[in-house]
Structure formats: C-alpha cells, structure tokens
Amino acid sequence: MSADIARSEHCDGTKVSTRVYPARSLSVLSHAEVARLSDAxxxxxxxxxxxxxxxxxxGEQGDDAEQLFETYRDFRIEVHQVNRGMRIDLENAPGCAFVDGEMIRGIRELLSAVVRDIVYFQTEIHPxxxxxxxxxGGITNTVFEVLRNARxxxxxxxPRLVVCWGGHSISGEEYDYTKEVGYQLGLRGMDICxxxxxxxxxxxxxxxxxxHAKQRTLPGxxxxxxxxxxxxAESPNxxxxxxxIMPDIEKRLEAFVRLGHGIIVFPGGVGTAEEILYLLGVLLNPNNRDMxxxxxxxxxxxxxxxxxxxDRFVGLTLGKSAQDRYRIVIDNPVAVxxxxxxxxxAVRQWRVDTNDAFYFNWQLKTEPAFQEPFEVSHESMAALDISPGLPTHEMAANLRRLFSGIVTGNVKPQGLRAIREHGPFxxxxxxxxxxxxDELLxxxxxxxxxxxxxxxxxxPCYRIVG
Structure with a gap:
C-alpha cells in the first residue's frame, strides 16, 4: 500500500467533550425547525x-465498524435548541476530529450533514x-427531495459531474491511477462524485x-x-x-445515477460489483436504450x-447487450x-432535446426491483433466484442483491453479527x-x-452451494 494511502491522522484514543454549532445548511434555522430536529x-x-x-x-483507515463502535462505546451526541439556533453537544468524541481543541472545519460540515439528512428523512419524509x-415514482421523488434538501x-x-466507483481496499498502484484519472478529469472542468x-x-x-487549482476553478x-x-466501514475522506446520507443502499445507488452524468468504474470488490450490476440492470431497460x-x-x-x-461474468449473466453499454480502457487516464x-x-444535448434537467436525470427509467430495499438475511440470500431463464433485468437485480448481501456480511455490523450467530450465507x-x-469471488x-x-x-461470509 502506498504511503499516500497509509498516512492518516490516526485516532490515538484521545476523547473530547465539547459543544459545536452546525455549519452550512443548518447554520440558519427557525426555532420551530430546531425544535423538530431536537425532538427527532x-x-x-x-x-x-x-x-x-x-x-x-x-480520514481514518479501517473498515471494522464493530471495532469503531466498541472503541467509542461511551460516545454521545445530543442536539439542543438555543437562542442562536441549534447546538450539538458531543461527549467522548474522537480526538482526531479536533486541532488544538477546535473541531476541524470540514468535519464540522460533515457532522452537520449527518444531522440534516438523518433527521430530515425521519421527520419530513418517512411519516x-x-x-x-x-x-x-414515489421513491424517485424521495431521492430528489433528500438531494434537494442537501443543496x-x-x-x-x-453536465460535468462524474461518478467514480471502485474499492476501498485497493493497491498503491491502483490508487495512484485513480488520482491520475481524477487529475485529467479536473483539467477538463469535471467534478467528482x-x-x-x-x-x-x-x-x-x-x-x-x-x-482544479491549476485551472483556477476552485472550489471544485x-x-x-x-x-x-x-x-x-467507509468513513468520508x-x-x-x-x-x-441516503436512507438505504438502494436510494444511494439511485442518487448516483440521477445526480451523475457519467460513471467511471475502477477496480474494486463486491461493493463495486453490486454497483456495476445495478447500473447495467437500469441501463438495459428498453426505455433507457437511447439515453x-x-x-x-x-x-x-x-x-x-x-x-x-x-466482462466475462457480465457476458455470461447479462449478455452482449450489457457488455455494449460500457468501454474498457486500460492504463490510459487521458483517454478516459x-x-x-x-x-x-452528448448528455447535455440529450437533456436539451428532451427538455430534461441538467441537475437530475428524471427520464431514466428505474424498475421497482432496483429500488425496493433488500433486507439481507440468511433466508433472503438463500432464496435468491440465480438461474439463466430469468429476464435480464431480473437477473441483474438478483445478482445486485447477492453482492449487496456479501457487503453486509463483510462490513456492516448487523451482517457481522448474523454471520457469527448463524454461519455463512x-x-x-x-x-x-x-x-x-466462485471464480470472481x-x-x-x-x-x-x-x-x-x-x-x-x-x-468468507458466504458459502456457494452447488
């Protein structure tokens, strides 16, 4: 692993108790809004x-969520209403979030986003x-509302937002390559998601x-x-x-394809495979053929x-029509x-011709199978239909669910507990x-x-049964 990846402001166990005021979208709130936030x-x-x-x-390196929660099991957060708006009280927070007793500005913004999104969904959308x-259509509207509320x-x-997918666990060479691709995208005026x-x-x-600094287009x-x-397991860099913060993985995936204008996939693991199968399943919908x-x-x-x-796995399971939707470019960031x-x-011209918004892809047709939350359990994983007779979109949806289940078993606390108690999926x-x-995994x-x-x-959190 390269020094660039390994270097981090490692939390040394120091804990801080303090009060902070929210930033950006939560910096100006009415008393009624703060009261709802506090209650929620x-x-x-x-x-x-x-x-x-x-x-x-x-910025910390590690994907063991259970270990993180155990290390900071005495961490507490409370939201209070005060005359100037809202105050966030933290008890036993990780010391690496602070410099000389002051919370790092970027982390304060991220913390504010967490409060904003989780509470907004629970108070304004869910009920x-x-x-x-x-x-x-209702799920798509929900995705839109969460993104709009996040400004x-x-x-x-x-159109210039490029979504980049790929693994959190990659080699130093692959990491350096992703930086070079990002650099070439930035030189051409594109932003990154x-x-x-x-x-x-x-x-x-x-x-x-x-x-972006070279082109004087900061802030990107x-x-x-x-x-x-x-x-x-994948804390924000x-x-x-x-x-x-979207409510679940399915709305997160839909947010990527509605907000982004193009996607680049770097090497990754099961999470990246899940994203690939989701996107190909959506793009294979006949309504999206010409988009x-x-x-x-x-x-x-x-x-x-x-x-x-x-590519071989996609060809075997989804066919050549799926392979035709992407281009493979090896070792050439400029070409990418x-x-x-x-x-x-082409995206811009299409949006103009079809009178669609630049900032949200309303016309992309998404089937319910790619939107309905998949509750991962031993029963639901065993019940997945993985057979060649399925329609292509159903195969893509079930394979996406399969990989989502493996992600859950690998890194999500509830999945780790389920594997410990009942064995592999x-x-x-x-x-x-x-x-x-099996070969791919x-x-x-x-x-x-x-x-x-x-x-x-x-x-392995899974067992393939022939």
Missing part, C-alpha cells in the same frame, strides 16, 4: 450516534403521507483538486454519497465537501485481468477523461453461473479486495 434526535438516537461517529473519524415509498441540485451547472470513502473513492477527488465539487449501513450515459471501466495494466473477469468529456457533450443457483461467481479474496488488510486471513 431522540427517536433516531442510536442511528445518529453511529453515523456521527463515522464522520468524526473522517409524511405526501411521500409514497412504495411506488417507483446538491445546482440549476446553473452544465464518489461513495465518499477511502481508496478509489478518495483518489479521483485528490487528483481533481490539483487540476467533491460529492460523497453514503448510507447509514456502510458509512462506519477529508476531500468531500458535499456529503449526503447517452458514458460508462468506462478502467485501471492500470495490472488490472487488465480483473476487468476481463468482470476525453471519453467522459465527449460523453458530457448460502448462495444457490445455476451451476455455470455459480462457477463463474476467489479473485477478490486473493487480491485483498474484500476488506482492508488486517493481518488476519479473510473469512
């Missing part, structure tokens, strides 16, 4: 505590009869910051989109300047076999950036597909893409 934090107290703890360790969380929808900007964590989520942002947009179940959506898989020369394996720049022109299905899946394990290296052998 009692209802979502443990969820808010865990997500707040994740952002207070922003409201005006939000239909059971229908496809991420800018009507003044042309990622899952907000380390590795391939941090590298493109870091490269883009240098390019560095958007991080996360959700409560994953953020403790310090470059993120716009963070939004321009630039999609590139890329990495250094050492990642060539990785993408060949992904140029392809994205040309793609942005069982995966059943067609022999040929399972053989290809073994490659992820061998290349340390499942979890960040901890000195211990990876213990």
């Amino acid at each position: 934090t009692e209802e979502v107290g443990e969820l808010l505590r865990q997500v707040a703890l994740a952002v207070l360790t922003s 409201s009869p005006y939000f239909d969380l059971e229908s496809s 991420l929808l800018d009507t003044e900007l042309d 990622t899952g907000c964590g380390p590795g391939a989520m941090k590298g493109p942002m870091k490269g883009a910051t240098i390019a 947009r560095y958007v991080g989109i996360s959700e409560p179940g994953i953020i403790a 310090p470059i993120v300047n716009d963070l939004v 321009p959506f630039p999609l590139v898989f890329t990495g250094p020369e050492s990642a060539r076999e990785y993408f060949e394996e992904i 950036a140029r392809h994205m720049a040309e793609g942005m022109k 069982e995966i059943r299905g067609d022999r040929d597909i399972l053989a290809a899946l 073994k490659r992820f394990v061998a290349q340390h893409r499942m979890k960040l290296p901890s000195g211990k052998p990876y213990q």
Whole structure:
C-alpha cells in the first residue's frame, strides 16, 4: 500500500467533550425547525450516534465498524435548541476530529450533514403521507427531495459531474491511477462524485483538486454519497465537501445515477460489483436504450485481468447487450477523461432535446426491483433466484442483491453479527453461473479486495452451494 494511502491522522484514543454549532445548511434555522430536529434526535438516537461517529473519524483507515463502535462505546451526541439556533453537544468524541481543541472545519460540515439528512428523512419524509415509498415514482421523488434538501441540485451547472466507483481496499498502484484519472478529469472542468470513502473513492477527488487549482476553478465539487449501513466501514475522506446520507443502499445507488452524468468504474470488490450490476440492470431497460450515459471501466495494466473477469461474468449473466453499454480502457487516464468529456457533450444535448434537467436525470427509467430495499438475511440470500431463464433485468437485480448481501456480511455490523450467530450465507443457483461467481469471488479474496488488510486471513461470509 502506498504511503499516500497509509498516512492518516490516526485516532490515538484521545476523547473530547465539547459543544459545536452546525455549519452550512443548518447554520440558519427557525426555532420551530430546531425544535423538530431536537425532538427527532431522540427517536433516531442510536442511528445518529453511529453515523456521527463515522464522520468524526473522517480520514481514518479501517473498515471494522464493530471495532469503531466498541472503541467509542461511551460516545454521545445530543442536539439542543438555543437562542442562536441549534447546538450539538458531543461527549467522548474522537480526538482526531479536533486541532488544538477546535473541531476541524470540514468535519464540522460533515457532522452537520449527518444531522440534516438523518433527521430530515425521519421527520419530513418517512411519516409524511405526501411521500409514497412504495411506488417507483414515489421513491424517485424521495431521492430528489433528500438531494434537494442537501443543496446538491445546482440549476446553473452544465453536465460535468462524474461518478467514480471502485474499492476501498485497493493497491498503491491502483490508487495512484485513480488520482491520475481524477487529475485529467479536473483539467477538463469535471467534478467528482464518489461513495465518499477511502481508496478509489478518495483518489479521483485528490487528483481533481490539483487540476482544479491549476485551472483556477476552485472550489471544485467533491460529492460523497453514503448510507447509514456502510458509512462506519467507509468513513468520508477529508476531500468531500458535499456529503449526503441516503436512507438505504438502494436510494444511494439511485442518487448516483440521477445526480451523475457519467460513471467511471475502477477496480474494486463486491461493493463495486453490486454497483456495476445495478447500473447495467437500469441501463438495459428498453426505455433507457437511447439515453447517452458514458460508462468506462478502467485501471492500470495490472488490472487488465480483473476487468476481463468482470466482462466475462457480465457476458455470461447479462449478455452482449450489457457488455455494449460500457468501454474498457486500460492504463490510459487521458483517454478516459476525453471519453467522459465527449460523453458530457452528448448528455447535455440529450437533456436539451428532451427538455430534461441538467441537475437530475428524471427520464431514466428505474424498475421497482432496483429500488425496493433488500433486507439481507440468511433466508433472503438463500432464496435468491440465480438461474439463466430469468429476464435480464431480473437477473441483474438478483445478482445486485447477492453482492449487496456479501457487503453486509463483510462490513456492516448487523451482517457481522448474523454471520457469527448463524454461519455463512448460502448462495444457490445455476451451476455455470455459480462457477463463474466462485471464480470472481476467489479473485477478490486473493487480491485483498474484500476488506482492508488486517493481518488476519479473510473469512468468507458466504458459502456457494452447488
């Protein structure tokens, strides 16, 4: 692992108790709004505590959420109404979030975003009869409302937001490559959106910051989109300047494709595979056939076999029509950036011709199978239908759920507990597909893409049943 990845302001166990005032979108609130926020934090107290703890360790390396929660089990957060608006009280917060007794400004902004998004969903959306969380259109409207409340929808900007997906556990060579791609994108005026964590989520942002400085386009947009179940394992990297916490993984994935104008996929593990299958399943919808959506898989020369394996798996399970939706570019950051720049022109023209917004892709058709939350359990994992007779979109949806379940078993606290108590998830299905899946997962394990290296052998949270 490169020194650039490994270096971090490691929390040394120091704990700080203090009071802070929110930043940015929560800096000006009415008394009524503060009262609702304060009341709601009692209802979502443990969820808010865990997500707040994740952002207070922003920049730390590690994906063991249970260890994080155990280390700071005495951490507390409370929201209070005061004359000047709202105050956040922290007890036994990680000392690495502070410099000389003052909270780092970027972390204060991220903490404010956590309070804003979690409480907004619980108070304004979830109980409201005006939000239909059971229908496809209602879910899309919910995604829009959360993004709008986070002030991420800018009507003044042309299409230029590139979503970058990839693993949090990658090699130093791959990390450096993501930085170079980000740099080339930044030189061409593009902004970056990622899952907000380390590795391939941090590298493109870091490269883009240098390019934006050279082009005098600072501050650039560095958007991080996360959700409560994953953020403790992938805490926000310090470059993120716009963070939004979506309610669940499905709304997080929809936010990526509605907000972004093109997507670049770097090497990763099961989380990246989940994202690929989600996007391809959406793009294969006949209603989206003609919509321009630039999609590139890329990495250094050492990642060539990785993408060949992904390509074979996609071809076997989803067919050539899915393979035709992306381009594989190996070891050529300039070519990747140029392809994205040309793609942005096509996206802009399409939005103009179809009278669609630049800031939110309303016309993208998303089936309910890609929007309905998948509750991961041993029963739901074993019941997944992985057979060649399925319609392509159903196969993509079930494979996405399968990989989502493995992510849960690898890093999410509830998944870790379930595996300890009941053993590995069982995966059943067609022999040929399972053989290809087994090969792909073994490659992820061998290349340390499942979890960040901890000195211990990876213990699979799944078992493939022939």
